[in-house]
Amino acid sequence: MFLLEQVAYPAAHTVLKCISSTHLAIDAVLDGIVEGKVWVDRPVEPRVAVLANGDAYYLAGLLDEAGDSFAALKELIPDWAYFFVEDRWSDRLGDIWSNRFARPHPRVRMGLPGASLGLAATVLPDGFRLVPIDQRLLDLEPGNIETVTDLMEG
Incomplete structure (x- = not known):
């Protein structure tokens, strides 16, 4: 290789x-x-x-x-x-691969019903909205900024 x-x-x-x-x-x-x-x-x-x-x-x-x-x-x-x-x-x-103890992990897809149809705003509870995870979100300084930043680094 x-x-x-x-x-x-x-x-x-x-x-x-x-x-x-x-x-x-x-x-x-x-x-x-x-x-x-x-x-x-x-x-x-x-x-x-x-x-x-x-x-x-x-x-x-x-x-x-x-x-x-x-x-x-x-x-x-x-x-x-x-x-x-x-x-x-x-x-x-x-x-x-030499790991004889590894086991398959089935992939689980998570999401909001209707999100792919543009209906996400109607299924979200009041006070919540979907936003891209990008620099603009970080600039808002949400309460969990350290968690969001750590996740983005990975």
Whole structure:
């Protein structure tokens, strides 16, 4: 596996995009907003990519193209990692990861009913509103500013 420099991260974007929609840290690392590392199986037109952000490791790519990369992946991904993979990799975890105690954690999606339809304002209790988590929110200095700031840093 090849460790990429930050300027080469776009090469891994197409491989990782299928899981970046559910793991926002991936785009944050690829865009240089959050610190992380990216490895690919080959520097030009990669087929397999690993992204690390702290204890979290993300694996995506073409399983059929990864045969030569299994040993390198097993060496790269620590057994203590909080490891996220595309579903197609699940049956091959033993070939690429040495943590025999890990168990799958089903993903739970949380949200407000109707939020995707623009109806969120009607289901929120009085005194509450939905706002983006961004600098404008931080500038309001809500009572839990330290918690919000800590969450945003991660």
